[in-house]
Amino acid sequence: MKLLVNFSRGKGRKPIIAQVVRDTGVLINVERAVIDSSEGEALIDVPDDACRLVRDRMADLGATVRILEHGVSLDESECVDCGACISICPREVFSFDTDFRLHVVEERCILCGKCMEACPHHALTLPV
Amino acid sequence: MRKSIDQINQRIRDGNAHVVTAEQMPGIVAELGEEGALKEVDVVTTGTFGAMCSSGAFLNFGHAEPPIRMERIWLNDVEAYGGLAAVDAYIGATQQSTTREEQYGGAHVIEDLVSGKAVELRAISRGTDCYPRRTITTELLLENLNQATMCNPRNAYQRYNAAVNTTDRTLHTYMGTLLPSCGNITYSGAGLLNPVTNDPKLRFIGSGVPIFLCGSQGMVIGEGTQHSPAGGFGTLMVTGDLKQMSQDFLRAATMTGYGVTLYVGLGVPLPVIDTEVVRATAVRDEDITVDLIDYGVPSRNRPALKKVTYAELRSGVVNLNGDEVRTSSLSSFRRARLVAETLKNWIERGSMELCIPTRPIDPKKQVRPMHETVKGPRVLDIMDRNVVSIGENEEIKTAAQKLLKGETNHLPVINTKGRLVGIVTTFDISKAVANPQKASLVRDIMKKKVVTTTSDEAVDIAVRKLEQYNISALPVVDAQNHVVAMLTAMDLGKLFGGRWLK
Numbered sequence: 013m014k015l016l017v018n019f020s021r022g023k024g025r026k027p028i029i030a031q032v033v034r035d036t037g038v039l040i041n042v043e044r045a046v047i048d049s050s051e052g053e054a055l056i057d058v059p060d061d062a063c064r065l066v067r068d069r070m071a072d073l074g075a076t077v078r079i080l081e082h083g084v085s086l087d088e089s090e091c092v093d094c095g096a097c098i099s100i101c102p103r104e105v106f107s108f109d110t111d112f113r114l115h116v117v118e119e120r121c122i123l124c125g126k127c128m129e130a131c132p133h134h135a136l137t138l139p140v
Numbered sequence: 141m142r143k144s145i146d147q148i149n150q151r152i153r154d155g156n157a158h159v160v161t162a163e164q165m166p167g168i169v170a171e172l173g174e175e176g177a178l179k180e181v182d183v184v185t186t187g188t189f190g191a192m193c194s195s196g197a198f199l200n201f202g203h204a205e206p207p208i209r210m211e212r213i214w215l216n217d218v219e220a221y222g223g224l225a226a227v228d229a230y231i232g233a234t235q236q237s238t239t240r241e242e243q244y245g246g247a248h249v250i251e252d253l254v255s256g257k258a259v260e261l262r263a264i265s266r267g268t269d270c271y272p273r274r275t276i277t278t279e280l281l282l283e284n285l286n287q288a289t290m291c292n293p294r295n296a297y298q299r300y301n302a303a304v305n306t307t308d309r310t311l312h313t314y315m316g317t318l319l320p321s322c323g324n325i326t327y328s329g330a331g332l333l334n335p336v337t338n339d340p341k342l343r344f345i346g347s348g349v350p351i352f353l354c355g356s357q358g359m360v361i362g363e364g365t366q367h368s369p370a371g372g373f374g375t376l377m378v379t380g381d382l383k384q385m386s387q388d389f390l391r392a393a394t395m396t397g398y399g400v401t402l403y404v405g406l407g408v409p410l411p412v413i414d415t416e417v418v419r420a421t422a423v424r425d426e427d428i429t430v431d432l433i434d435y436g437v438p439s440r441n442r443p444a445l446k447k448v449t450y451a452e453l454r455s456g457v458v459n460l461n462g463d464e465v466r467t468s469s470l471s472s473f474r475r476a477r478l479v480a481e482t483l484k485n486w487i488e489r490g491s492m493e494l495c496i497p498t499r500p501i502d503p504k505k506q507v508r509p510m511h512e513t514v515k516g517p518r519v520l521d522i523m524d525r526n527v528v529s530i531g532e533n534e535e536i537k538t539a540a541q542k543l544l545k546g547e548t549n550h551l552p553v554i555n556t557k558g559r560l561v562g563i564v565t566t567f568d569i570s571k572a573v574a575n576p577q578k579a580s581l582v583r584d585i586m587k588k589k590v591v592t593t594t595s596d597e598a599v600d601i602a603v604r605k606l607e608q609y610n611i612s613a614l615p616v617v618d619a620q621n622h623v624v625a626m627l628t629a630m631d632l633g634k635l636f637g638g639r640w641l642k
Binding site for chain 1: 189190191316319321324325326391393394395401403456465466467468469470471472474475477563611634
């Protein structure tokens with residue numbers, strides 16, 4: 013399951029993710045992270061059964077954590093199955109099925125938004 | 141064995157025609173052989189669905205009360221061309237909205253009309269005696285228009301080169317998003333389903349031939365613009381009624397960072413009359429090769445990195461210098477199939493018959509690059525078209541009068557056929573007047589060796605002549621040596637402060 017972690021770097025610059033890994037013993041996979049001088053945002057992937065444990069521990073350390081139920085979503089009425097998104101996605105979320113219909117594996121999505129920009133038909137949106 | 145179009149049409153009318161899509165043909169020929177396929181199949185349907193920028197529609201709005209002669213026209217803030225009769229306009233697919241830029245354009249207006257949405261028409265005019273009204277704003281539905289005729293100058297490219305980007309930055313092109321360092325490959329086209337690919341000699345695709353166009357029964361007008369079948373890049377100009385079209389086969393789109401375009405669904409039925417048709421329609425994706433072009437080079441002549449087939453492109457990965465590069469199609473193969481299947485269905489139902497082109501399309505044409513004229517000004521831009529000339533047999537006195545009247549210092553001299561034979565200047569006349577006994581006719585005093593220029597010569601070259609010969613005027617002559625204008629040192633002043641110096 014994917015968690016979106018937001019943390020302020022204002023106080024102490026604590027190594028939150030490393031701390032949580034040590035405290036809980038859960039192996040965290042960082043899929044995407046944007047960190048600047050004042051704040052950071054990381055998209056992490058953790059085993060489903062450890063999701064709540066990781067979330068609670070991170071919240072204790074001052075981070076805001078949101079469980080992401082959804083990745084990119086496809087509006088089938090706008091999609092024409094061209095496939096412009098397929099080669100753009102860094103995580104191979106998109107592929108054609110045997111009928112050349114676009115197939116989306118939402119779980120792989122790291123919400124980078126590259127496909128949204130590349131879609132000529134505005135058929136892809138990220139959850140807010 | 142041979143079949144005639146009439147026989148095939150009779151079968152269509154009887155409901156017995158055997159229609160297949162171009163995708164099925166390679167298999168049928170492999171199984172039955174060419175003769176067998178010819179016996180078995182009557183019609184092969186083709187189809188393509190992709191971005192076709194060179195598209196648009198003629199619209200007629202009917203007259204308002206009081207009437208207006210619309211000069212500038214906007215539909216949902218997208219400007220339509222109004223340089224036509226009072227209430228006619230052409231909305232081009234790629235024209236962008238004045239308010240929403242690349243998020244909305246002519247293609248979206250066309251899609252909105254087809255999908256039944258209201259579109260706001262705004263127009264302005266100077267007002268005339270017969271059309272007094274100066275402005276109009278109204279909401280229109282497709283059904284409110286008298287005519288809404290799609291007319292696309294260039295559709296259905298036979299094939300299209302694939303795109304890649306060798307630079308270190310992401311490029312936004314009409315071939316979609318191209319990732320840096322050859323991070324992906326994009327391509328367009330329906331491959332083995334493409335109409336012209338299945339009839340490369342254009343035996344059955346030509347003027348008047350019925351087609352599927354965005355869900356309507358349309359027609360081929362003739363060759364498309366940039367038609368270049370000699371190199372495998374034939375195109376079609378097509379038309380159809382917007383009122384019969386369906387959003388399933390007509391979609392507005394935006395190529396991020398490039399602009400608006402229209403996805404068009406187009407299919408052509410091909411009659412199977414002989415084994416040559418069978419062979420042409422048995423084409424496979426493996427047989428259709430295109431260049432992989434580096435869009436990182438901003439030139440008309442972009443380098444090709446390698447040749448690839450539609451089979452490779454459609455497989456999802458292409459090997460490029462040892463790397464597996466993922467591919468993206470920009471056109472929809474699934475919808476192209478749907479076009480070919482819908483067309484097949486129409487013909488099986490008997491709602492479309494076939495015909496021979498009323499005028500064939502040239503299958504050997506080769507597109508040429510733009511004829512670019514010299515960048516700087518040419519003589520015709522500044523020359524003086526008021527030519528005062530004199531006949532060679534006129535008296536010197538007449539020449540003097542002409543010089544005075546014409547307020548000029550140079551008189552080109554012409555013979556009885558009107559051709560340039562000499563030139564006289566105020567200096568020549570003065571000299572002759574000062575020595576009256578020597579000569580009386582123009583031909584006696586004129587300079588016979590005339591330095592001339594032509595209207596399409598670069599001004600820089602003409603100036604060089606003036607300097608080289610230490611003269612101040614050049615007659616501008618045509619191919620027959622007729623004087624069409626004069627270029628004097630004074631005309632060069634037009635270059636200063638004019639549009640040539642920025």
